[in-house]
Amino acid sequence: MSVDILERRYRALLRSYPADYRRERADELLDVLVTDEAGGRRWPEPRQAIALVRGGLRVRAGSAANRPAVHLLWQGVQLAALAVLALGVLIAADDTVEAFQYGGLDAPIAVLKDLGPNLILSLAALVALVLGRQRIAIGLVVAAIGVPTAVSQYLYLNGMPQWWAPVVATPLVIAGQWRPRDVPLVERGNAVLVTAGVVALHLVPLGGLRMVDPASRALAVAAAVVAAGVFLWFATADQRLLIAAAPTFALTTLHELMVGGDVVGQTLPFLAVGVALVICAVVLTRRRLARV
Incomplete structure (x- = not known):
């Protein structure tokens, strides 16, 4: 149950990324973020949360585009x-x-x-x-x-x-x-x-x-x-x-x-x-x- 809650909260953070980017890579990112080692953790780690938000902002600003x-x-x-x-x-x-x-x-x-x-x-x-x-x-x-x-x-x-x-x-x-x-x-x-x-x-x-x-x-x-x-x-x-x-x-x-x-x-x-x-x-x- 705690893993499901953790995944849902990571998905909320991933909304900082554009919709097409999430469709292509959300599952891949979640596989890395939500691991068996997460244990009973229910909240994303602060450093990961900040990195995800900033990553989403960079992608929206064109960092993943052909001509950024x-x-x-x-x-x-x-x-x-x-x-x-x-x-x-x-x-x-x-x-x-x-x-x-x-x-x-x-x-x-x-x-x-x-x-x-x-x-x-x-x-x-x-x-x-x-x-x-x-x-x-x-x-x-x-x-x-x-x-x-x-x-x-x-x-x-x-x-x-x-x-x-x-x-x-x-x-x-x-x-x-x-x-x-x-x-x-x-x-x-x-x-x-x-x-x-x-x-x-x-x-x-x-x-x-x-x-x-x-x-x-x-x-x-x-x-x-x-x-x-x-x-x-x-x-x-x-x-x-x-x-x-x-x-x-x-x-x-x-x-x-x-x-x-x-x-x-x-x-x-x-x-x-x-x-x-x-x-x-x-x-x-x-x-x-x-x-x-």
Whole structure:
């Protein structure tokens, strides 16, 4: 009975690998992992569990593909388009809710006119990308730039990040149509998880780093360090995360530049993070290819 439980838990860990890889090699891996020497053990060894998860991330990033660098680049671009749109939708939804909370109920038509078209079209483009409807997504992401601007100048004149989201995403979505035939679309579940991870990185309370209260600042620093550590642990195995996250930091940078914000305090840090992620992706990819 304990062997069956152990095997089931190893199978759960093997879900970090792509479905086609599991179909071909899951039984072979389980024969190695679940042996007679396992005895009454009911849980995988921590070192094996970590190795399996990291191995699955590497395979998803293309380590088992014929052209790993090409696989990594093009799937990273697909995920970057998803992440940028998802972040734009999150910001747009938050601003819409906030607008209704602070007086928007007195003029709901004006709020919907200023914020609604961008939110609806960006969300539709995001859903189309998740479903793999690339051509529909291209039309929707272009519409998410033009239609809201034609209906209301509010987002454009204020350089809001949700206005920049489809602008940044458009070349990424179009580039996805040019991917080589041997590079498949990212699995839907994996795409959702990666996108959620990148968006979560932006939810870290970085504003707390400027607080005067030492306790609040310490908590903000701790949260930022933990979030960055977790993200980089996954990203060192799956560099697609770095490619996906890099353009998301352009949204805040472009907003601050357009409204003439604090370049040193606001723009440069976000720009530096985006550039650093790209550099890390290049360095880690070159190191991985050198070991192949």
